[in-house]
Amino acid sequence: MTYVRDVGALARKDLLLELRARDTLPAMLLFVAAVFVIFHFALPGTPSRLETTGFLWVAILFTALLGLGRAFVPEREQRMMDGLVLAPCDRSAIWLAKSLATLAFLVAAEVVALPLYALFFHAVGGAMVAAVLLADLGICGVGTFLGAMAVVTRARDLLLPLLFLPLAMPIVVGAVGASIVAAPGRYLVFLALYDLLFAVVCWATFEYVVAE
Amino acid sequence: MSSPSSPATATIPAVGRTARIPLPVLAASSLVLVTTALVLVFYVAPNDQTLGFAQRIFYFHVSIAFAAYACFVGGAWKALRHLWKRDPRADLESYVCVHQGLIFGAMVLLTGSIWAKISWGRWWVWSEDELVLFLVLYLFYCAYFMLRFSVDPGAQRANLSAVYALFGVVLIPVSFAAIRLAKEFLHPRVFTLHGPNFGGWILVTYCVSQAAMFVLAYTLYRLELGSKRLDSRLRDLREVLA
Amino acid sequence: MLTARRLGKRYGEKRVLRGLDLTLPRGDFLVVTGPNGSGKTTLLRICAGLAQPTEGTIERSAARAQVGYLGHEPLVYRELTALENLELYGRLYRVPERRERIGMLLERFGLWEVRHGRVASYSRGMTQRLALCRVLLHEPELLVLDEPYSALDEAGSELLDAQLAELRGERTFLVSTHDPARVEPLASGRLALAT
DSSP: OHHHHHHHHHHHHHHHHHHHHOOHHHHHHHHHHHHHHHHHHHSOSOOOHHHHHHHHHHHHHHHHHHHHHHTTHHHHHTTHHHHHHHSSSOTHHHHHHHHHHHHHHHHHHHHHHHHHHHHHSOOOOHHHHHHHHHHHHHHHHHHHHHHHHHHTSSSGGGHHHHHHHHHHHHHHHHHHHHHHSSOTHHHHHHHHHHHHHHHHHHHHHHHHHHOO | OOOOOOOOOOOOOOOOOSSSOOHHHHHHHHHHHHHHHHHIIIIISOOBTTTBGGGGHHHHHHHHHHHHHHHHHHHHHHHHHHHHHOOTTHHHHHHHHHHHHHHHHHHHHHHHHHHHHHHHSSSOOSSOHHHHHHHHHHHHHHHHHHHHHTSOSSHHHHHHHHHHHHHHHHHHHHHHHHHHHHHOSOOOOGGGTTGGGOOTHHHHHHHHHHHHHHHHHHHHHHHHHHHHHHHHHHHHHHHHHO | OEEEEEEEEEETTEEEEEEEEEEEOTTOEEEEEOOTTSSHHHHHHHHHTSSOOSEEEEEEOSOGGGEEEEOSSOOOOTTSBHHHHHHHHHHHTTOTTHHHHHHHHHHHTTOSTTTTSBGGGSOHHHHHHHHHHHHHHTOOSEEEEESTTTTOOHHHHHHHHHHHHHHBTTBEEEEEOSOHHHHGGGOSEEEEOOO
């Protein structure tokens, strides 16, 4: 029970920080819209539903990366990680809280991005929305974890996409598959399994990322 | 009360363990096995019906692939030992495993590319699951190196590398499942490649090639590990003398 | 409370601590001095549990919840208010009667009036005083303070003097400072580090 409260306290802090800064969410929204426009010009002619689904997922992935790169910046710049690590809470709570906060922002960005996609390209079905939600869990869980790793390195923002993209490949497969095929069940289950598996790995190993 | 810092007394860690196969023996075994494999592959194994002589690269491609998998799994195992058991030697061992895996992985991509040219006339095909999987893994483990070289040596670098190596080994089956899901066709496994005709010399040749690659990988691993350990001891010595 | 044997710490090539022995009984007040680069901060970080030694052992009978650490960084979020920062730490450390305790500390350190202001708007002295509130919030048994006076103005320093005098004897202290004379009356032990 205290674990849940710790996560709540930390997530509240993360949401507060982001709301105060007021830069990540607007940036993500603008980025998504701009990327859609670029896609339109990058693929001339009338793209099929298959192709535009691909656009959407590339857009979501890179928009997420934009947000994820910023996730642990306050902790890095002010050495706040020391403060959190000193606390008696389970270290994995730090990861979970940050993931949930990032998830909130990613979903908020998608609330705009999906209608925009429907407007520019093709309609969005129920399976696609389910895929988006499930994929978001994986993206935020793994992405936040890797963000914490990247932030302590010299390369920082350079490193996060490199660490993240190979791990994101299965998410893209599951998400695109679920968005296109007639029977998306298999792909959705795959996404859910990915989320579960990597959530367990992240939860079990975050301790080693932040504490010596 | 407390005492001020005492003068340094040198404790250089003890040399390697006993009960390990000596390196010259390994090197000799590698040489013998690889030579045997080469002979078998080029002279003894029967010609493939459809692809002819050039198909023989497949023996190397597959055995190198499994050797690479073994390296990545070995790297993850050592990573686990580092994190869980705090084994002080495990970080370096994990790194060398992953390094070897990356080298062998590059060879998989190379031999795979050659095989693709032979089979389909193009230097790359997306239809081959294993090739695509290795591409993803190659990118993943290259990022491992970027990560490792972006952090100063120490406990933190060891921890981050170990955690990432664990992610890698979890990624292998997940990626493979993803690729399969994406393509939805059955990847031709070696042992069923030639159907009921598979057996005899083909099996022998494959097994020898595989054994050769495993032993070669282990030899190279020991070689690199030894040289890295030597560097480390030299550093310790230099510091004590300073 | 704290026992360190042959403690050593190396960051890659650089060795910061070597062969250090330390015993800190409960209730003691140990003052650590030494020039810059002698490893004071590293030693204190290891004692607080933020770093692990590369050689030797350290035993600490206080759990994480009973340790209070003040480092060179105040460890507060600049974009949050004093109140929000202390609320967060109060929750994480499961401080009983959180609101009252936060109010009491803010008042004692003269920050009650500015409690709703973001830390980014504070002066350095005010931020350091907030950091002291943070350290004392959960009433730790072991207080590890790394140059606590360095960022304080005179008023803040006097507040800290008073606080230390009040807790002296009840808690265990490990304090590093460039101005040993200030804490001399309270000290029960001294440790001088050399480079």
